[in-house]
Amino acid sequence: MIEMRDVGFAYPREEALFQGISLELPRGSFHFLTGPSGSGKTTFLRLCIAELLPTQGRLTVFGQDAAGLGRDAIAGLRRRIGVVHQDTQFLDHLPVAENIALPMTVAGQPVDMQAIRDLLAWVQMGPQARTMPPALSGGERQRAALARAVILSPDVILADEPTGNLDWDMSLRLLQLLIELNRSGKTVLIATHDLNLIRAAKQQVSARVLRIAGGRLQAAGAEL
Numbered sequence: 001m002i003e004m005r006d007v008g009f010a011y012p013r014e015e016a017l018f019q020g021i022s023l024e025l026p027r028g029s030f031h032f033l034t035g036p037s038g039s040g041k042t043t044f045l046r047l048c049i050a051e052l053l054p055t056q057g058r059l060t061v062f063g064q065d066a067a068g069l070g071r072d073a074i075a076g077l078r079r080r081i082g083v084v085h086q087d088t089q090f091l092d093h094l095p096v097a098e099n100i101a102l103p104m105t106v107a108g109q110p111v112d113m114q115a116i117r118d119l120l121a122w123v124q125m126g127p128q129a130r131t132m133p134p135a136l137s138g139g140e141r142q143r144a145a146l147a148r149a150v151i152l153s154p155d156v157i158l159a160d161e162p163t164g165n166l167d168w169d170m171s172l173r174l175l176q177l178l179i180e181l182n183r184s185g186k187t188v189l190i191a192t193h194d195l196n197l198i199r200a201a202k203q204q205v206s207a208r209v210l211r212i213a214g215g216r217l218q219a220a221g222a223e224l
């Protein structure tokens, strides 16, 4: 689904953040991405959706070389990748249901109210459909963000520290939703600092753990 060959990346006028990254996220796989704060996890996710392009090497998304893709092609591939952003990024003046519908509106699709109701029920947020985002708890925000990320039924789900501010029970609930998505065939990548979350996931799914450190991406140690 997403493949990197000897990829390096540097922000403009900065030293290389990483180099020599080769990996493949096959269809239906489950990956975790760990690494110290500032090692480049968010940057790596932005590369995966071709929001940033490698400054070295080759990035292929759904079989297409990300370099030289036109705006329409990039918009098309982003519709196939759902992202749960670290800061959730809701429009605070729109109720939860409208926020979840936004990817449909942006994609020029008619808003499918039944799909939105089904998703709200799946994340156990039916009663909050009309709630404004600032009134949501941390766990509700993350669940709503996950619902929004999957409203277009993407093939790949990328989640950036989705359990960052959640207590353990809520972290496990969110993890369970991501595991369900993976069991339904979706490719899942979760960036997280939380090694307990990774351990909990590994009891249920066969997950690979990647670690970015010192500009390199490696398989994490056997202690996980």
Ligand SMILES: Nc1ncnc2c1ncn2[C@@H]1O[C@H](COP(=O)(O)OP(=O)(O)OP(=O)(O)O)[C@@H](O)[C@H]1O
Pocket (backbone or CB within 6 Å): 011, 012, 014, 017, 035, 036, 037, 038, 039, 040, 041, 042, 043, 044
């Ligand atoms: N737009 C940008 N321009 C220049 N440098 C940037 C930009 N965005 C991020 N950086 C730098 O790149 C490095 C990696 O940032 P990134 O957010 O990818 O790390 P991270 O591993 O996700 O961090 P955290 O775990 O704290 O969220 C940091 O040093 C950051 O300051």
